[in-house]
Amino acid sequence: MTLSKHEVVDGDKATVLIVDDNSDNLDVLSGVLRPFYKVKAAINGELALKVASAKNKPDIILLDIMMPGMDGYEVCQQLKLNPSTANIPVIFVTAKTETKDEEAGFKLGAVDYITKPISVPIVLARVRAQLALYNQQRELEILVKQRTKELDDTRLEIIQRLGCAAEYKDNETGLHVIRMSWYSKFLAEQVQANDEWVELLYNAAPMHDIGKIAIPDRVLLKPGKLDKEEWTIMQTHVECGVEILGEHESDLMIMAREIALCHHEKYDGSGYPNGISGEDIPLSARIVAIADVFDALTSVRPYKNAWSVEKAIALLVEETGKHFDPVLVPEFIKCLPRVLEIKDKYMDVFDE
Template identity: 65%
Template sequence: MGELVEKATLLVVDDTPENIEVLSGVLRSCYRVKAALNGEKALRIAAMEPRPDMILLDVMMPGMDGYEVCRRLKADPITAHIPVIFVTAKATVEDELEGLQLGAVDYITKPISPPIVELRVRTQLALYDQQRELERMVQVRTEQLVQTRLEIIRRLGRAAEFKDNETGLHVIRMSHYARLMAEALNISAQWTELVFNAAPMHDIGKIGIPDHVLLKPGKLDDEEWLVMRRHPVMGAEIIGDHDSELMSLSKEISLTHHEKWDGSGYPHGLRGEQIPLAGRIVAIADVFDALTSERPYKKAWSVEKAVEIIEKDAGTHFDPSLVPVFLKTLPEALEIKARYGESSHG
């Protein structure tokens, strides 16, 4: 047996019960029909789940007329998408034009012709179904593009990290630490996700640092240190200028995550709240992970020692108001550290 196709629901709005009965009689065999005798009730029914697939709306009604009902339907995001067909005795060109300008998809004059009503309802429902399917396809494609872009950003971040950390797990851990802190600040879910997805690009500029500097097992000399300090600017240049919020934040983080609260950081010596909030968050996340991870030039420090350093540097290196936020998120950060540890992914 073939699948049963659920009937579309139509809402018929008319202040005369006889008119509702006539339209219902024409449409009942093919559609589920609801009715409303006034504009206020029509608006309530239209906003209720499941919403009607189409509204057939009389114009001349006492109190709120059909034009006003249509205006309110189109002004409310919940009901704006529902197609409206005016069914009315007002048959002048001006009347029809007013109805269409309000957003109606069609205009049927009374007395109605049943075959015409059936045809126009069927046509407009088919167009509406097609529109919904196109919108669904666009949404799916947009989500795919967003996911692809996020994956490219993550992979680029890991590519930079591979130069001095063979697993590339640093960018995963520190981006999770950054998200925990952003979440604790409760700014917005959208901004939290932006920070999480932009953080992996913080060290993309390392791609431009020569290996003999980046991978040096000992302490950098003054000249080598000058070369190393160029990577935030290199990263910003690699990312470039974009309208995308994600790319803009990635650039901002790349450029500012080595600035320090007291103005002694680089590349621009920004101080305090001159440093963007995302840069201040990533500074803590990045340093905590760097301290607790093994690098060519150092052994991994204990969590206790790393936390002690971060607490000591509150107000000099780090935003003093963010350090307590980091400490609050530490239990979850340690779960992330264990999940994405180097030894477990070696």
């Protein structure tokens, strides 16, 4: 018998785990399968779960039902409840031959049912067929993940480019969005344990001021203080940003829109556009507000010179509980060594 590509994994034989409390049954099945597959054996349900959850997982499991202690049904149920083993195909191999027994096994997630005493050709054919299906499924999942990653990478690249495009209007290098994104990530790591959320924030933060694209240069680049009319125009960049980003189901776009809308809100409710306060302001926007202001203060802008780090930190402390979340400011200060490393690494050429 020649192994097909569906009976090998990463260029090697597939691994079959046999679970049976009877050593004679283990010997018989091992003898049938060993010429074609790697074979592991477990004499009870507890050991089977341990072997199935190990680093080198089996590619298929042949599982007896009638075992002392944890029977095959319970083993199968536990396998399907564990995300790391849920997709491993399970074939029941048992002397229980009634239809209701087969139905019970299939309801628990088994893919096939072989009765004892076993038929060698049937065992080999069933194992081969289920391995082929399992490997096709894994190949499809890998392909879907690759395509999804390509789409995500493309979407992320577009977001980052758009964020830089907006920043070029009042910062010739566009490095502000890179710096403040890193600052946001550092602060998020201090207060948010969810790594996926932190990464999402890091990738969404560059879009915070995308609405600046719509602000006339006479307002955005004015070297002096804005008058009342000009300030009203400047504030519209929030709504413009929200319109540009639109409404999407993507978690990344949802957070980018949330940040664009709320990063000018203030903790005491005196911000814009909606005057919300405290924890009604999304955490993402409260974090970005600190990162954005710190970098704006310590960078050259058309209307000002760069502040010293010490002066900028003093303002953050002074505005704690007013502009900024009182919990987040101390956490940002703890990040300062890493913040300053990024500031030096991505310094604008005209920064002092």
